[in-house]
Amino acid sequence: MQVLQHSEHTLKKALISKNPVLMSQYEKLDAGERRLMNEAFQPSSDLFEPITVHSKSDWITSHPEDPQDFEQFFTDHNRKAPCPEKHIIYMQSIGSLGNTRVISEEYIKWLKGYCEAFFYGLTVKFLEPVSVSATKCSFRVNEHTQNLQIHAGVGIFSFARYGKDFYSSRYEGKVKKAQRTSSSDYSIFDNYYNPEVTSILLRRSCKTLTHEIGHIFGLRHCQWLACLMQGSNHLEESDRRPLHLCPICLRKLQCAIGFSIVERYKALLRWIDDESNDTSGAAPKNSSDQVNLKKPVEAFKDWREWIIKCIAVLEK
Structure with a gap:
């Protein structure tokens, strides 16, 4: 197993940039948001870990790609971003x-x-x-x-x-x-086999869903820290990939959408804890309103604890 450990200088530049305009934008972020993102280059951080490569079949080894830092993301004129007309x-x-x-x-x-x-x-x-x-x-x-x-x-x-x-x-x-x-x-x-719906299946589905939509917003495969946006070649590698975004990719997504980081984490926490989802517009018109199955979130337990830690850093 190989650990890809970037230096503090490298991670800081990837997150904040040396471009004065982007540095100024970073300084204008909420103090709690900066505190959380700065965890990216804290060696003692237990929130964001380096990438581990387990074999030559892992994505980062078998698919050499140029890393994308925040400045490269910000200056990419081809990336898509929501607007009032398209949200x-x-x-x-x-x-x-x-x-x-x-x-x-x-x-x-x-x-x-x-x-x-x-x-x-x-x-x-x-x-x-x-x-x-x-x-x-x-x-x-x-x-x-x-x-x-x-x-x-x-x-x-x-x-x-x-x-x-x-x-x-x-x-x-x-x-x-x-x-x-x-x-x-x-x-x-016709009548093809459908797998049993389990907590693991839901976790894997959520990962794939958000990873691929992340690409639509212009986030390329992450090579900085353990992150949802890492590429994966096989199921074992995909399962090792976390549900969260590293600070560099989080700043990219925040830049694209414009959310409050703490409110986003609280929304994710509510999703895990809330067994009765808001169904407005969620299902086809002819769906049954009488059935409300329990959401299987056992596989999200560790991530729930991770989110709570992040909220504590943001609200310190």
Whole structure:
């Protein structure tokens, strides 16, 4: 295992910049926000840790990329930022999650609530779910594993690999009979296996959801500290990646959206603690209003404690 330990000078420059304008902007941040972000280059910090590389198959080793500091993010003219006319994140559910429609709709509500807390200040709306066949996307049956796979395009991500035993011979979603599938025959998706909804699945889904939307806002893969925006090549590496943004990526997202950091953390804390989510606009129009499943947040316990520590630093 290799630890990527950047110097205090390097991290400070990546966060604050040496550009007088950006330095001035940093100094105008709330004192608590600066105190939290300064944890990035405190060797004794227990909030933000260096990146650990476990093998050559890890993303940062196998995909060499130029690091993106705050100044590079700020001066990128191609990055997207919300505005009063465009402040809604629209999501389109393809297929179902869980083994019933009710579970699928509840899962969508949980993801909506999490996304609105993570990208605090923006509105998230889910469009009516569509079937895989309606997308006309290409797909295949993996010749080695017999797992059904959809070829995802720009702005599309899948939670399919996050179910229990996906990579094992016991996975129940394998196509039972090997066959050559026509690119226009979507009947293979009928009654297809859906993984059990668990706390681990929800945690993994929230990570993928916010990581990919982070890219839409212009955040590239993080190479500074352990961070949600780190790239990942495989499930083990993705699970090691934290749910939080490092201070450098947090400043980028705050710059793009303009939220209060402490209010954002409090919103995330409420999402973890609140079992009865606000369902306004969260689910399709014909969803059932009588069912309210308990949100499985056991896998978020450690992160909840981490958020509380951050709030304490912000409000010191």
